[in-house]
Amino acid sequence: xxxxxxxxxxxxxxxGVIAASTDGIIIESATRKEIDEExxxxxxxxxxxxxADKTGIKKNVLSIIKGENGYLIFTIKKDFVLGIxxxxxxxxxxxxxALRKVADRIQGILSG
Amino acid sequence: MKRRRDTLDNDGLKSAPGSIDVMISLADLxxxxxxxxxxxxxxSGVYSExxxxxxxxxxxxxxxxLKGNETKAKILxxxxxxxxxxxxxxxxxxxxxEEEKTADRIREVIAEAVEATEEVIPLEELEEAKTPAExxxxxxxxxxxxxEKPLIEVPEKEIEQKVEEEAGVDPxxxxxxxxxxxxxxxxxxxxxxxxxxxxENVRVTIDTExxxxxxxxxxxxxxxTLERLNLGGFDYIIFEFPRxxxxxxxxxxxxxxVMCKKDVQEGLLLxxxxxxxxxxxxxxxx
Numbered sequence: 001x002x003x004x005x006x007x008x009x010x011x012x013x014x015x016g017v018i019a020a021s022t023d024g025i026i027i028e029s030a031t032r033k034e035i036d037e038e039x040x041x042x043x044x045x046x047x048x049x050x051x052a053d054k055t056g057i058k059k060n061v062l063s064i065i066k067g068e069n070g071y072l073i074f075t076i077k078k079d080f081v082l083g084i085x086x087x088x089x090x091x092x093x094x095x096x097x098a099l100r101k102v103a104d105r106i107q108g109i110l111s112g
Numbered sequence: 113m114k115r116r117r118d119t120l121d122n123d124g125l126k127s128a129p130g131s132i133d134v135m136i137s138l139a140d141l142x143x144x145x146x147x148x149x150x151x152x153x154x155x156s157g158v159y160s161e162x163x164x165x166x167x168x169x170x171x172x173x174x175x176x177x178l179k180g181n182e183t184k185a186k187i188l189x190x191x192x193x194x195x196x197x198x199x200x201x202x203x204x205x206x207x208x209x210e211e212e213k214t215a216d217r218i219r220e221v222i223a224e225a226v227e228a229t230e231e232v233i234p235l236e237e238l239e240e241a242k243t244p245a246e247x248x249x250x251x252x253x254x255x256x257x258x259x260e261k262p263l264i265e266v267p268e269k270e271i272e273q274k275v276e277e278e279a280g281v282d283p284x285x286x287x288x289x290x291x292x293x294x295x296x297x298x299x300x301x302x303x304x305x306x307x308x309x310x311x312e313n314v315r316v317t318i319d320t321e322x323x324x325x326x327x328x329x330x331x332x333x334x335x336x337t338l339e340r341l342n343l344g345g346f347d348y349i350i351f352e353f354p355r356x357x358x359x360x361x362x363x364x365x366x367x368x369x370v371m372c373k374k375d376v377q378e379g380l381l382l383x384x385x386x387x388x389x390x391x392x393x394x395x396x397x398x
Contacts, residue, residue: 015365035341043337050333051351054326056135056157062352065334068344070338 001028004105007098013087014095015070019106020045020081027080027106029096035085044083048076062096071095075103132162133322136171140317151175166192170201177205287391288313288315291384296376298356303328310396311365327369331360346365348385350378361385363393 003018009019009030016031024045025039029037047065052058061076074083084095085112135158140151152175159168169192176185185205192202288300288311299314307325314320335346349360352374359370359381368389372381 040341043340047330047333047337050330054330055353056154057353060354064348064350064352065338065343066347067338067341068347070343072341072343085343112140 001107001109002030004028004102004109005030008084008095008102011086011090011095013090014084015087016040016085018044018083018085020083022048022076022079022081023031039046039062040083040085042073044081049083052076062099064092073099074088075099077103077107080106093095122200125219126254132158132165132167133319163191166196166199166201169195170199173201173205195314260298282311283395284311284392285313287388287395289380290388291350291370293366293371294376294381294384296357297381298371298373300371301327301371303367304365305332305362314371316371324367324369327358327360328367330365331362347383350382357381359385361389363389363398364390368392 005017005019005028007024008014009032015033016029016035016037018029018037018041019027019039021027022045024042026037029041046111047063048061051061051063059076059078063072063074063076065072070085070087072083072085073090073092073095074102082099084099086087087094135154155168155172155175159165159172162168167190173185173188173192176182176188186209189202189205189209192199193206196202205225215290242251284302288302291297291300292315298316299312299320301312301314301320301324302310303324304310305328307328309321309323311322312320312324331346331349334349338344338346346362348362349358351358351360355367355375356374357372357376357378359368359372359378361368366389368385
């Protein structure tokens, strides 16, 4: 599974990549900067749940959240959430494309 | 402008009457556009999470009757009566049945009262009530890859005209309407951080108060997350849903939400929305 995250963590300005269950438990992670992975997983899952609960849409949602110091970008899949944390200079187009591809591969692995 | 945030809590859809309103409004929108499968899918999901919600049960009863499946409608009516025997909507159907009105007449009555329709509830007992033709049709649907539909269908011309007329007199709406230079934009909601509606400019039929409150709730959760991840203050969110895109742009205390078709150019949307937000801030003095 770690290998699947490599295309994402190798992108410029990406600090960390986390795949977590929908209840916030880490499935796999890779980091290049000091990141509290458990907190990141829990928070990403929490926002995903909020989005799912409030909109009724529970999968295939991609979210780009921009803070003053960087991005939290994640995609909500059926069984998990895949998120990245990156700096202000990430290439959003590149990240979105890679995130979708990696998420589909992980979904395939998890679905057996 | 009345406050709707008091209807929300952290339990999400199950205990948020505001989200039920949104879902029913969305279902009606689907129905008006003859997107019956989407209406069914939407309401079935809501029903599975809210089996005791009379408004959802009532809407499904209407849908099943209009579809001609009175068996399912009666099962749902029984369930509805067990939830709340005094609920006006259920009493209406009881009365129709007691009067032995024909199914066609019942359909006429509903059609006169509501613009409504269609199908499916994910409960075992209701599965049993399906006709063989329905079961076969559903099996075929499951085999077909999901076809992505637009989040909201193309608005009616009268609504567009009304929006343009209102924008001509309301200064905030006029500023918001600049976003319609982007063809894929369907509407905007301006609210404060608590979800209180400030202004709206939408070309589609949605409950803007509830929608604004729901999105404000997501915004609040996001702000807290960004702080805990040391990503700083909130700038914006873009949600890419299977059927559309939603942008939430905030400059406390105001939040601008823009709803678009899924093929919108997000970079252009963001630039235009930021420009509109600057103008609104000047206008509102925030």
